[in-house]
Amino acid sequence: MDENTGKKLLHAVENGKERESCLLSENSWEVLYQLSDIRENILEWYDFRPGASLLEIGAECGALTGLFCRKVHHVTAVEESEDKATVNRARNAGYDNLTVEVGNFRRMEIKEKFDYVTLIGTWEPSDDETEQPYLDTLKKVRECLKPEGKLFLATENRYGLKYFAGAPEEHTGRCFDGLENYVSAGNIRTFSHKTLQKMLWEAGFSDSRFYYPIPDYKLPSEIYSDENLPSFGSIRYATVSYDRNRYELLDERLAFDSICQDGMFGDFANSFLIVSSCGQQNTETQVQGGGNGQTEQSDITKNVLYAKYNRLRAPEFQISTKIIAGEDGNRWVEKAALRPEARRHIEGLLENRKKLMSIASRGEGTEEAADIPVPVEMIRNDDGLAVFPFVEGVSLAKEVTKFLGKREGFLQALHRAVESIYGAFLRTPEMLVNFRMTKEFEHIFGIVCDEQTAEILKGMKSLAVSNIDSILSNFVRLSDGKLVCLDYEWVFTFPIPVEYLIYRTVYYYYSENIHYIKIGEAELWAEFGLNEAKVGLFRRMDDCFQQYVHGEKRKYIYTANYGKKTINIGKDIQNGENWFLSVADDIHYLNSHLGDYRRDLIKCHIKVDRRDVFLAKCREKTPKRLKKLIRKLRK
Secondary structure, eight states, rough: OHHHHHHHHHHHSSSSSHHHHHHHOOOOOHHHHHGGGGGGGTTTTTTTOOOOOOEEETTTTTHHHHHHHSSSSEEEESSHHHHHHHHHHTTTOOOOOOOOOSSGGGOOOOOOOOEEEEESOOOOOOOOSSSSSHHHHHHHHHHHEEEEEEEEEEEEBBBOOOHTTOOOOOTTTTTTTTTTTTTTTTTTTOOOOHHHHHHHTTTOSSSSEEEEEESSSSSEEEEEEETTOOOTOOOOOOOSSSSEEEEOSSOOHHHHHHHHHTOOOOHHHHHEEEEEEEEEEEOOOEEESSSSSSSEEEESSEEEEEEEEEOOOOOGGOEEEEEEEEEEOOOOEEEEEEEEHHHHHHHHHHHHHHHHHHHTTTTTTTTGGGSSOOEEEOOOOEEEEEEEEEOOOOEEHHHHHHTTTTTHHHHHHHHHHHHHHHHHTOOOOOGGOOOOOOOOHHHHHOOOOOHHHHHHHHHHHHEEETTTTTGGGEEEEEETTEEEEEEEEEEEOOOOOHHHHHHHHHHHHHSSSGGGGGSSSSHHHTTOOOOOHHHHHHHHHHHHHHHHHHHHGEEEEEGGGTTEEEEEEHHHHTTTTTOOOHHHHHHHHHHHHHHHHHHHHSSSOOOOOHHHHHHHHHHHSSSSSGHHHHHHHHH
């Protein structure tokens, strides 16, 4: 971390508002990594014992230190850089249960024994380490733990899919170093699932349970476990590079579809979070995540199987969602406010359910009553936490997904899904009202009813109560055929065109699975009676709704400011682009013959307009003894 960055970070953490302002306006990876509270997602979900002690190794600027201070009785944060430690102290000055120490953990004498030790990404060795530096680090961590203690290790997966797809290695900045056995990377190493498991066992950890942060452990938005792995369609975003430009050799989303279908996600996840036990207590629970059939020490009577975080929303809408299993195997879902401002949003879920139940009651006594989707019941709602039962069934998304790639079957399945959500409402006049413009509608959807807009909206019907998030994955069909709505965050009682709701239902499934759907968008809209004018209006409405959720101009999706360029080589190869193949052939030929001068040419940033221009530039950079080769290539 350079001096200017250090000053910028220190200034930002000294005032909470300055930290947010810095995040929203900057585009430096160092700023994003050190300041973003997305970092906390890696362990926010874990139920630490409040009276415990924790040793944080490689605390850096304290992105996780504050989380640990809120979770346990005392935190000792070790950081090798004095500048980063200074930022950490300033950032977490409000905690009186924190000790920040400066030094290299591997050379420090640590006499205290801790309940927890965290090693989040920082365990690459120095040049003067032992023959087995990674294993020796784990052994030293083991010595710092109490007999019943736990290690939390977050690190890259050597065989993470993003590295096959062209993402550079974080530690070397080059592509494929890990896949090519680190022959050019010095003593830097990352490890596979099996190697990490073996290494931890050799270091004295009796059991290791693997979790899978998505997209990776640095800025995770979701945490999967072996008991709740992603399936086809779960991963619908490619890994973004924030520190340097990257290549894209294949579509990670499509590759993950097949990997998940084949049950190999644990081998190709981009990174791991591993919870390792170094001993056992009297109270034990059987776990399935470690893969070795042993028992694991349990701090708590519940086991988080999955966690998802919405931290890129406006503060008043930032929440988490967790799937949890109790000791008896029963599962439930928890939605919790991530910030004080979001407590009202969580508390509003109960009222939203009442609104949906009230519209359903209007259909009582009709034939359609049995077909009305039922909002999932709520077990508890207080103190910024809402609890729901886990619903077993098949989502409408999965019902439609079975027919992807089959034109007629897909259209029929999609129509059935839309009918399942809206059909009973549309056939029951008591549940419908005429659309009319209101101030609430204008505020949330940003539509001013001019003459053209009024003509488009003319005659449209609205549901008496509208659930904006009526997407296919939010509806589950039970074994008896009943449809249950899992999510009702965004429920409104002012008129919203029901055609807009149908548009959102179709659009979000279509956009996530567009590669598999062999139907043009215009043709798809025509299937649901939506013409170009309506679709254009609904797109504008949805953009405004997203700004309502994520801030004006979606400012709270600040990670978009930090993403670097992705160069899609893979599609050029697949499409057989002649210009690209010609240039690639020239580069390959030159690399094969230039020997020691190869790197010099690679480092030249050459804008390739024509093949002869490329070769001319190469000739200018080439010593005389290779001029002959260049002339030969030009023939």
